[in-house]
Amino acid sequence: MSEPLLSVRDLTLRFGAVTAFAGVSFDVARGELFAVIGPNGAGKSSLFNALSRVYEPCDGAVTFDGRDFLRLRPRQLAGIGIARSFQNLGVFPALTVLENVMVGRHHLMRAGALRGGLGLARAEELRHRHAALEAMEFVGIRSLADAAVQTLPYGLQKRVELARCLAMEPRVMLLDEPVAGMNAAERAEIAELVARVHAERELTLLIVEHDMAMVMKVAERILVLDFGEPIAIGTPAEVQRDERVIRAYLGEELEVAA
Amino acid sequence: MSRSLARRGALPAFAALAVALPFGLSASNLTTATFVVIAAIGATGLNVLVGYAGQISLGHAFFLAAGAYTGAVLGEDHGVSAALWIPAAGVVAAIFGALVGPMALRLKGLYLAIVTLGIVFIGQHVLLNSAGISGGPQGRTFPPVVIGPFDFSPGQTLQLGGLTIDRSGLYYYLGLVILAAATAFAWSLRRTRGGRAMLAVREREAAASLMGVDVGRAKVGAFVVSAALAGVSGALYASYLSFAQPTQFNLDMSIQFIAAIIVGGMGTAAGPLLGSAVVFALPSVLKSLPFVPEEGTGGISVGDLTSISYGLLIVVFLVLEPRGLVGLADRLRSLGRRSAAPDFTPAISLNTPEEAHP
Amino acid sequence: MTQFLQLLFEGVSLGATYALVALGFVVIYRASGVINFAQGAMLLLGAYLISWMAVDVGLPFGVAVLAAMGALGAFGAGFHRVALRRVVGQPTFVLVMITIGASIAVSAAVEAVFGDNQRLLGDPWGSSTFHVGAITVTWVKFWGIVVAAVALAVYFSFDRFTRWGLAMRATAGDEEATLSAGVPVGRVHALTWALAGAMATLGGLFLAGFPSAPAHGLGDAALRAFPAVVLGGLSSSVGAVAGGVLIGVVEVMTSGYAPSWLGTNFYAVAPYVVMIAILLVRPYGLLGVKPAERL
Numbered sequence: 001m002s003e004p005l006l007s008v009r010d011l012t013l014r015f016g017a018v019t020a021f022a023g024v025s026f027d028v029a030r031g032e033l034f035a036v037i038g039p040n041g042a043g044k045s046s047l048f049n050a051l052s053r054v055y056e057p058c059d060g061a062v063t064f065d066g067r068d069f070l071r072l073r074p075r076q077l078a079g080i081g082i083a084r085s086f087q088n089l090g091v092f093p094a095l096t097v098l099e100n101v102m103v104g105r106h107h108l109m110r111a112g113a114l115r116g117g118l119g120l121a122r123a124e125e126l127r128h129r130h131a132a133l134e135a136m137e138f139v140g141i142r143s144l145a146d147a148a149v150q151t152l153p154y155g156l157q158k159r160v161e162l163a164r165c166l167a168m169e170p171r172v173m174l175l176d177e178p179v180a181g182m183n184a185a186e187r188a189e190i191a192e193l194v195a196r197v198h199a200e201r202e203l204t205l206l207i208v209e210h211d212m213a214m215v216m217k218v219a220e221r222i223l224v225l226d227f228g229e230p231i232a233i234g235t236p237a238e239v240q241r242d243e244r245v246i247r248a249y250l251g252e253e254l255e256v257a258a
Numbered sequence: 259m260s261r262s263l264a265r266r267g268a269l270p271a272f273a274a275l276a277v278a279l280p281f282g283l284s285a286s287n288l289t290t291a292t293f294v295v296i297a298a299i300g301a302t303g304l305n306v307l308v309g310y311a312g313q314i315s316l317g318h319a320f321f322l323a324a325g326a327y328t329g330a331v332l333g334e335d336h337g338v339s340a341a342l343w344i345p346a347a348g349v350v351a352a353i354f355g356a357l358v359g360p361m362a363l364r365l366k367g368l369y370l371a372i373v374t375l376g377i378v379f380i381g382q383h384v385l386l387n388s389a390g391i392s393g394g395p396q397g398r399t400f401p402p403v404v405i406g407p408f409d410f411s412p413g414q415t416l417q418l419g420g421l422t423i424d425r426s427g428l429y430y431y432l433g434l435v436i437l438a439a440a441t442a443f444a445w446s447l448r449r450t451r452g453g454r455a456m457l458a459v460r461e462r463e464a465a466a467s468l469m470g471v472d473v474g475r476a477k478v479g480a481f482v483v484s485a486a487l488a489g490v491s492g493a494l495y496a497s498y499l500s501f502a503q504p505t506q507f508n509l510d511m512s513i514q515f516i517a518a519i520i521v522g523g524m525g526t527a528a529g530p531l532l533g534s535a536v537v538f539a540l541p542s543v544l545k546s547l548p549f550v551p552e553e554g555t556g557g558i559s560v561g562d563l564t565s566i567s568y569g570l571l572i573v574v575f576l577v578l579e580p581r582g583l584v585g586l587a588d589r590l591r592s593l594g595r596r597s598a599a600p601d602f603t604p605a606i607s608l609n610t611p612e613e614a615h616p
Numbered sequence: 617m618t619q620f621l622q623l624l625f626e627g628v629s630l631g632a633t634y635a636l637v638a639l640g641f642v643v644i645y646r647a648s649g650v651i652n653f654a655q656g657a658m659l660l661l662g663a664y665l666i667s668w669m670a671v672d673v674g675l676p677f678g679v680a681v682l683a684a685m686g687a688l689g690a691f692g693a694g695f696h697r698v699a700l701r702r703v704v705g706q707p708t709f710v711l712v713m714i715t716i717g718a719s720i721a722v723s724a725a726v727e728a729v730f731g732d733n734q735r736l737l738g739d740p741w742g743s744s745t746f747h748v749g750a751i752t753v754t755w756v757k758f759w760g761i762v763v764a765a766v767a768l769a770v771y772f773s774f775d776r777f778t779r780w781g782l783a784m785r786a787t788a789g790d791e792e793a794t795l796s797a798g799v800p801v802g803r804v805h806a807l808t809w810a811l812a813g814a815m816a817t818l819g820g821l822f823l824a825g826f827p828s829a830p831a832h833g834l835g836d837a838a839l840r841a842f843p844a845v846v847l848g849g850l851s852s853s854v855g856a857v858a859g860g861v862l863i864g865v866v867e868v869m870t871s872g873y874a875p876s877w878l879g880t881n882f883y884a885v886a887p888y889v890v891m892i893a894i895l896l897v898r899p900y901g902l903l904g905v906k907p908a909e910r911l
Binding site for chain 1: 446447449451453456462464465467471473476480483
């Protein structure tokens with residue numbers, strides 16, 4: 001059995017007197033699609049932010065590909081193969097779709113401002129533009145290349161973000177609530193897209209999500225958080241049957257009714 | 259498609275107009291045009307800092323001064339050729355840019371704005387107290403541009419075929435060449451990795467960082483480019499004036515450049531050009547208005563009228579058309595094209611956009 | 617020693633005035649996140665209005681002051697309505713630039729209307745003084761400190777203990793939420809700007825007081841209040857006061873003690889030098905807090 005790609009041990013984050021999450025431990029294997037779910041306020045997004053080095057956990061350890069992950073700064077994540085999407089949309093509103101995706105290629109390119117301005121970076125630009133367009137093609141937005149992102153509807157903006165993540169050629173994608181704020185049709189599309197990304201690109205995916213249906217459909221293993229505590233970890237089937245999970249989502253009433 | 263075609267037609271026409279302009283203008287209007295062209299170089303620089311990288315800087319006048327006095331010290335005090343002191347002005351100003359830039363890493367928004375304000379004041383103070391460099395409050399002379407056979411000293415003219423180009427014209431063409439290069443640089447920058455990094459920092463700094471963008475490098479880089487162009491602009495400006503006092507490189511000057519890029523359209527290529535044409539020609543336009551009294555007589559002074567106009571222009575444009583004249587032009591153009599089909603259709607069906615529009 | 621105490625008094629007095637001006641900034645920033653670069657211009661306008669009404673029109677001084685405060689309050693509220701309300705949602709940069717534009721226009725307009733010459737302020741104190749030990753205390757400066765302290769206390773209690781103060785803070789935190797809670801946000805903003813305008817007038821009054829006079833240089837003097845605001849931390853009213861007094865003391869002390877190699881009139885840039893030095897160590901001012909960023 002190969003080493004897990006991502007290894008989290010006893011991770012804890014507190015904001016003053018408030019505990020975002022505590023004692024979180026899980027492994028993500030190479031190529032796995034792992035989901036973190038839980039009711040509102042469970043600490044999922046905080047966990048995500050900790051895993052993208054935006055928040056500093058106060059306890060615990062994270063190993064990524066054998067390296068001490070907590071020593072890394074946000075800027076280094078792209079270089080070691082981690083890409084993330086944002087819950088509140090991290091796209092660059094005033095830029096075009098293509099420009100957005102091209103920023104994803106930034107860490108794979110080399111030309112600085114000087115060379116760019118002097119026109120010495122043409123070949124590199126073209127090469128990476130191809131890659132960007134490819135990522136956009138995969139996600140289904142190639143025809144929108146020159147549209148200003150802020151003029152696009154929410155669902156398309158999410159796709160732009162996804163394309164940008166793909167363009168980074170990551171090994172791991174962290175998707176923060178990829179279907180938040182969408183209607184049923186959009187959710188199905190994105191779910192399918194995520195599944196395709198996982199299957200065709202052989203990426204490791206870590207998803208934080210609210211929508212049970214989507215998660216149960218695409219995830220291979222799931223971690224359930226409730227009030228910052230991990231309460232279950234396992235396959236979708238296992239998690240669905242877990243009593244603590246049912247109670248967390250539906251409250252005590254169901255037990256009594258049963 | 260049609261948009262870039264229009265641009266392809268417009269660019270050579272615009273260039274031809276720019277080249278032919280001096281021959282159609284009166285002496286005083288040519289002077290104004292020359293100032294506009296020289297200032298536009300600085301405005302292009304500020305556009306990179308403010309328009310691309312989104313950093314608020316009120317310190318542009320400081321970098322113009324840095325360039326101007328470098329030119330003076332090298333060109334006049336040490337007899338160095340203009341072919342050297344013009345680029346040197348850019349380099350020295352760029353070094354100052356590299357020193358000020360890192361402050362943008364620690365300080366955000368308003369804090370940065372006020373610090374850059376302070377830099378203008380401190381710069382002026384240092385200059386006023388360094389008579390050796392600046393001639394003190396009384397000011398000093400600045401060297402004319404002399405490159406090989408081209409002598410821009412007062413009174414000199416150039417004969418080209420049957421055409422006579424006077425001093426203003428010479429500065430105009432030199433400025434135009436440098437402006438064209440600066441604009442090309444800025445245009446190219448926008449479309450490549452470095453420029454995109456600046457834009458990303460402007461839009462969402464945290465997200466940009468997670469994509470591997472070196473935010474510090476982007477900001478400092480923007481300061482360096484901006485300062486370099488300001489330095490060249492300042493050196494040419496002072497050289498053309500041939501005499502200047504340190505108090506001229508003040509907050510008002512910084513504001514003029516800010517007004518120029520706002521009016522023109524921040525972040526665009528044509529913005530600094532259009533904006534400079536409006537802002538730096540404004541004083542002479544106002545002077546020629548019928549109800550403005552001559553200097554020294556009662557009533558409202560041109561200086562006050564100019565300042566009021568700058569202020570109003572900034573407010574009006576930001577409230578009504580924040581994308582400046584370029585944005586205004588876009589709006590007018592799309593009014594004409596309203597019947598045409600939109601560029602894209604939002605996905606409303608279960609099909610992905612690719613399937614809806616094969 | 618006497619000179620030191622004398623300068624200290626002058627510094628605190630000037631600082632109190634800066635604190636007033638700085639408080640005007642903070643009031644607006646706390647309510648809307650906008651830094652009002654036009655505060656200096658409003659100060660200038662306030663001082664000139666007082667001068668005009670007290671000297672030219674002949675109103676009693678107190679009435680002139682109140683009238684000017686009212687006028688400036690109305691101006692501030694009006695400015696917000698006409699310009700700022702239309703650009704809600706735009707990046708801070710745009711809002712800042714609008715206030716800069718307004719600042720330039722207003723300053724120039726004041727100069728255009730009232731002319732370049734110095735005027736009389738029309739205050740009842742003039743150059744009268746009294747003595748505390750060996751220190752000469754000018755009545756104007758004394759009242760400056762008192763008024764600033766009172767204004768501060770009033771603002772504090774207003775902010776902490778009244779509904780409107782709470783409304784202002786709520787609007788600053790989350791305008792939409794506050795609006796949906798039924799708070800008349802438009803009126804809150806108008807009130808905020810009116811308050812800032814009134815404070816600017818008071819600040820202008822004392823900055824223009826003896827030995828100065830309402831003159832063009834007043835606008836520049838107001839710019840020196842910026843470091844006070846920044847130093848104190850944009851969101852802290854206590855910080856504004858602390859920053860203001862600190863800057864005032866720095867300015868007067870340097871004018872008295874600065875060695876000549878620092879150049880003539882170093883006192884005019886000393887506030888900025890001190891500000892930059894402190895910001896490099898504490899990028900959000902002495903008492904400022906890093907604003908939270910939503911990811």
